[in-house]
Amino acid sequence: MNQQQRIELPVTSGIVLETRDLTKIYMQGKAEIRALDGVNLKVEAGELVSVLGPSGSGKSTLLSMIGALDRQTSGTIMIESQDIGRMNKNQLAEVRQHIGFVFQYFNLIGRLTALQNVELPMTVKGVNSQVRKEKAIEFMNLVGLGDRVNHRPSELSGGQQQRVTIARALAQEPRFMLMDEPTGNIDTRTRDEILSLVKKLNEEHKVTTVIITHDAVVASITNRTVYIVDGKLYNTHEEALAAEQTSRELNDEKTYGEGGVLA
Numbered sequence: 001m002n003q004q005q006r007i008e009l010p011v012t013s014g015i016v017l018e019t020r021d022l023t024k025i026y027m028q029g030k031a032e033i034r035a036l037d038g039v040n041l042k043v044e045a046g047e048l049v050s051v052l053g054p055s056g057s058g059k060s061t062l063l064s065m066i067g068a069l070d071r072q073t074s075g076t077i078m079i080e081s082q083d084i085g086r087m088n089k090n091q092l093a094e095v096r097q098h099i100g101f102v103f104q105y106f107n108l109i110g111r112l113t114a115l116q117n118v119e120l121p122m123t124v125k126g127v128n129s130q131v132r133k134e135k136a137i138e139f140m141n142l143v144g145l146g147d148r149v150n151h152r153p154s155e156l157s158g159g160q161q162q163r164v165t166i167a168r169a170l171a172q173e174p175r176f177m178l179m180d181e182p183t184g185n186i187d188t189r190t191r192d193e194i195l196s197l198v199k200k201l202n203e204e205h206k207v208t209t210v211i212i213t214h215d216a217v218v219a220s221i222t223n224r225t226v227y228i229v230d231g232k233l234y235n236t237h238e239e240a241l242a243a244e245q246t247s248r249e250l251n252d253e254k255t256y257g258e259g260g261v262l263a
């Protein structure tokens with residue numbers, strides 16, 4: 001049996017994540033900022049989905065809602081058929097323990113080795129040290145860093161650090177992975193390596209993944225892209241472009257990056 005077949009990742013089925021009419025309003029003094037506006041998103045087990053949108057469109061807000069990090073203003077969020085809006089703090093913390101978060105900034109603990117960083121989610125769950133070390137080594141092998149287990153984050157390249165955070169996220173035994181601009185902080189060649197890894201985890205290990213990004217190249221490796229403009233979600237590129245055009249006309253000082261990321 002090879003290393004990869006020994007990896008145990010949770011098997012999910014059906015709809016893993018669903019939002020219905022999800023709305024988030026932030027108050028800025030007396031002004032309301034409608035960061036999400038009636039978002040309907042459904043993700044099935046085994047999917048690799050991207051949410052593509054310009055800066056300020058509501059991507060990180062969406063991630064914090066579906067990652068159970070913050071509460072919505074209205075609407076429903078279901079994670080594996082459970083309505084997380086009805087959960088208390090402890091229940092939400094439990095839900096978060098089964099989500100594999102990968103952020104732009106790697107958030108690794110500097111004084112721990114790569115392996116210890118990957119062990120951490122299992123340490124928190126009380127997994128015995130021998131088992132957790134063996135599993136962490138498997139996850140490090142899976143992300144192609146079997147020869148870097150004893151390195152500290154500062155001794156690794158940006159791309160390697162991001163692979164360690166992916167290994168750590170896998171150690172959560174995630175029901176799904178949530179990535180917010182996972183390649184935002186690394187060069188383009190390394191970006192492609194990370195993207196191949198994400199693709200491989202999805203294809204070979206059926207890891208359900210939602211990637212949130214403003215980078216159309218990142219979105220291009222996924223099997224389905226949805227678009228977000230001014231807090232509204234669109235299933236087609238045409239609808240998103242039309243919305244972006246309208247938004248530009250209404251509010252032309254708004255930044256869209258280089259010529260609009262949706263273009």
Ligand code: ADP
Nearest residue numbers: 026028033035054055056057058059060061062
């Ligand atoms: P993105 O990740 O797509 O760049 P965000 O979700 O961070 O967008 O932000 C969406 C909108 O909500 C922006 O107009 C932003 O200024 C606003 N926003 C985000 N977080 C807060 C907050 N905590 N308080 C007030 N406004 C916020």
Ligand code: MG
Nearest residue numbers: 056059060061
């Ligand atoms: Mg963001």
